[in-house]
Amino acid sequence: MHYLRRIIKSITELNFRKSYYKIYIAIAATLFILIILNLILGSVIIPPYELLASLTGSDAPQYVTDILWNFRIPKVITALMAGVALSVCGLQMQTLFRNPLADPFILGISSGAGLGVALFVMGSSAFGVKLAGTIFFNLGIAAAAWGGAAAITLLILLVSHRLRENSSLLIFGIMIGSVTSAIITLIQYFSSSSELKAFVTWTMGSFSGLTSGQIWIMSMLVIPGLVMSIYNIKELNILLQGEAYAKSLGLNLERTRRRILIATTLLAGSVTAFCGPIGFIGIAVPHIARLFFRNADHKVLVPATALTGAAIMVFTDMVAQLPGQSGVIPINTVSALIGVPVILFIIMKSKFT
Amino acid sequence: MNQANLILKEISLGYDKDIYTNISASAEAGEMVALIGPNGIGKSTLLKSISSIQHFRSGEISVNSRSIREYAHNELSSIISFVPSQSPRAANLSVFDMVSSGCFNRTNWLGEANESDKRLVLETLDRVGLEGFADRDSSRLSDGEFQRAAIARSLVQQSVIMLLDEPTAFLDIENKLVITRLLGKLAKEEHRCIIFSTHDLQLAIKLCDRIWLMGREKFTEGRPDELIENGAFDTMFKDSNLKFDRTLYTFV
Numbered sequence: 341m342h343y344l345r346r347i348i349k350s351i352t353e354l355n356f357r358k359s360y361y362k363i364y365i366a367i368a369a370t371l372f373i374l375i376i377l378n379l380i381l382g383s384v385i386i387p388p389y390e391l392l393a394s395l396t397g398s399d400a401p402q403y404v405t406d407i408l409w410n411f412r413i414p415k416v417i418t419a420l421m422a423g424v425a426l427s428v429c430g431l432q433m434q435t436l437f438r439n440p441l442a443d444p445f446i447l448g449i450s451s452g453a454g455l456g457v458a459l460f461v462m463g464s465s466a467f468g469v470k471l472a473g474t475i476f477f478n479l480g481i482a483a484a485a486w487g488g489a490a491a492i493t494l495l496i497l498l499v500s501h502r503l504r505e506n507s508s509l510l511i512f513g514i515m516i517g518s519v520t521s522a523i524i525t526l527i528q529y530f531s532s533s534s535e536l537k538a539f540v541t542w543t544m545g546s547f548s549g550l551t552s553g554q555i556w557i558m559s560m561l562v563i564p565g566l567v568m569s570i571y572n573i574k575e576l577n578i579l580l581q582g583e584a585y586a587k588s589l590g591l592n593l594e595r596t597r598r599r600i601l602i603a604t605t606l607l608a609g610s611v612t613a614f615c616g617p618i619g620f621i622g623i624a625v626p627h628i629a630r631l632f633f634r635n636a637d638h639k640v641l642v643p644a645t646a647l648t649g650a651a652i653m654v655f656t657d658m659v660a661q662l663p664g665q666s667g668v669i670p671i672n673t674v675s676a677l678i679g680v681p682v683i684l685f686i687i688m689k690s691k692f693t
Numbered sequence: 694m695n696q697a698n699l700i701l702k703e704i705s706l707g708y709d710k711d712i713y714t715n716i717s718a719s720a721e722a723g724e725m726v727a728l729i730g731p732n733g734i735g736k737s738t739l740l741k742s743i744s745s746i747q748h749f750r751s752g753e754i755s756v757n758s759r760s761i762r763e764y765a766h767n768e769l770s771s772i773i774s775f776v777p778s779q780s781p782r783a784a785n786l787s788v789f790d791m792v793s794s795g796c797f798n799r800t801n802w803l804g805e806a807n808e809s810d811k812r813l814v815l816e817t818l819d820r821v822g823l824e825g826f827a828d829r830d831s832s833r834l835s836d837g838e839f840q841r842a843a844i845a846r847s848l849v850q851q852s853v854i855m856l857l858d859e860p861t862a863f864l865d866i867e868n869k870l871v872i873t874r875l876l877g878k879l880a881k882e883e884h885r886c887i888i889f890s891t892h893d894l895q896l897a898i899k900l901c902d903r904i905w906l907m908g909r910e911k912f913t914e915g916r917p918d919e920l921i922e923n924g925a926f927d928t929m930f931k932d933s934n935l936k937f938d939r940t941l942y943t944f945v
Contacts, residue, residue: 438781570803571802573804574797574800574802574803574804575804577790577794577804578794578797578804580781580783580786581780581781581783581786581794582777582780584741584746584775584777585777585794587745587746588744588745588746588770588773588774588775588777589767589770589794589795589850590765590766590767590768590769590770590798591766591797592766630784633785634785634830635786635787636783636784636785636786636787636790637786637787637790639803639804639805
């Protein structure tokens with residue numbers, strides 16, 4: 341406990357630096373409010389007092405308990421994890437490549453996952469197995485996507501010792517992504533319309549429909565990824581100042597790269613496996629966190645990005661549920677339609693003040 | 694830490710083919726050495742090879758009669774530090790955080806420096822003339838200030854040997870002098886061995902104890918007056934009609 345407190349202290353309150361408690365608390369409070377709103381709003385709006393009753397275990401109407409515990413709570417937990425994972429992952433990619441346009445999928449993880457899903461969807465019907473709609477179908481998609489993402493990472497790890505500079509690694513990753521996308525297109529071309537629909541639905545992203553078992557699996561992959569990311573902080577701070585300098589300090593570039601890649605696969609690969617390729621968050625959130633905190637230190641940025649990412653993801657999901665309407669729109673459309681103008685606004689405002 | 698005897702024996706530079714061969718040179722603690730040579734001859738490559746950022750093809754580099762190949766990377770970084778010619782600037786990185794990266798191998802798992810290292814960082818900032826800069830955004834410093842911060846970053850590494858790749862390029866005359874004098878002071882007062890590449894022959898001849906000259910034909914080293922005496926500078930640019938002026942210390 342004492343050790344934990346020391347770690348928390350060293351992360352949040354550092355000598356010679358401004359204290360960031362206030363911003364952290366403000367974002368955490370916003371996140372909390374958004375989680376409550378996310379639970380209240382939806383096709384059926386749950387009155388706050390009934391939400392409270394159900395959460396505290398006292399008497400609440402059956403429909404409230406059903407909606408809350410079977411749908412909204414699993415969904416909000418998934419959104420939280422996805423937001424944290426993708427944002428922290430994007431931050432590491434941006435630092436590793438010192439490129440503001442890098443995102444979790446820049447090395448082709450989502451294309452790899454997509455290829456896995458495409459093969460699974462096509463393959464299962466090619467072998468005459470009727471899986472669509474069953475629990476195995478969802479799990480199979482997740483497993484196939486994860487396998488695809490891991491395969492791409494493995495491939496990159498295998499060649500990474502031959503690539504002396506991070507920029508070559510970046511180009512290699514982008515090329516692999518393009519080839520994978522081409523193969524996916526080829527598979528789609530030979531697919532039936534129902535297979536195509538299953539695949540396209542996956543690409544749109546969704547947080548609903550995850551069973552508690554799936555959420556457990558996802559968290560078992562995401563949490564080690566986050567722990568690794570925290571462990572990467574020290575090296576990330578050095579990478580900020582260039583590869584030549586990092587090497588002169590004795591930093592093992594290859595090992596650092598490997599650790600960042602593995603963390604990325606655990607984070608982005610797992611989220612993509614269960615929720616589909618969710619765009620925009622991974623690239624934008626680190627920038628928002630940097631604007632809020634005005635600090636390049638990853639000891640500040642990693643928790644900042646995680647909190648901000650969670651808040652934005654929960655908000656995005658809330659909008660995607662179209663409160664009061666019966667329909668749901670895909671996460672990826674909301675993240676782009678609502679998110680991008682918000683980011684642009686923040687960036688432009690910060691430039692002028 | 695006040696012991697450093699850097700010896701280069703018949704070094705060949707390059708990755709898959711030789712780009713410069715037969716470099717033999719030495720440097721000691723307390724000396725300021727200028728590395729001189731035309732563009733593209735391999736000055737950066739030599740400095741990077743000494744600091745183990747890059748491999749060299751053959752020969753031997755040793756510090757205190759131990760080959761640098763025998764040192765573990767993080768061990769070597771406590772003996773040799775390197776200041777790249779143009780460090781990338783990270784937006785919002787405070788000068789304190791930038792400089793304290795030099796403590797990399799002594800920090801805890803989160804990269805947090807201990808109290809005495811934090812004091813060392815602040816003292817070092819004072820020493821390079823950046824008092825009160827700890828909280829400033831390093832990416833918004835002027836070129837001269839940034840270079841001084843980079844030197845401070847290398848100083849807190851507490852290595853006897855400091856290598857600097859063109860520390861005065863892009864600087865105006867005033868900053869050029871400030872930086873070169875600062876390096877000279879560090880060599881003398883803190884008994885460090887400072888080796889930097891430069892194109893400013895006049896400053897090098899006036900302020901440095903030793904010059905490593907990567908000429909078109911061969912590598913020469915020696916005290917500035919020796920090199921002038923034996924006409925080493927005349928061979929710096931091969932087949933050109935530039936003449937070295939022995940009174941102006943420059944080419945005309």
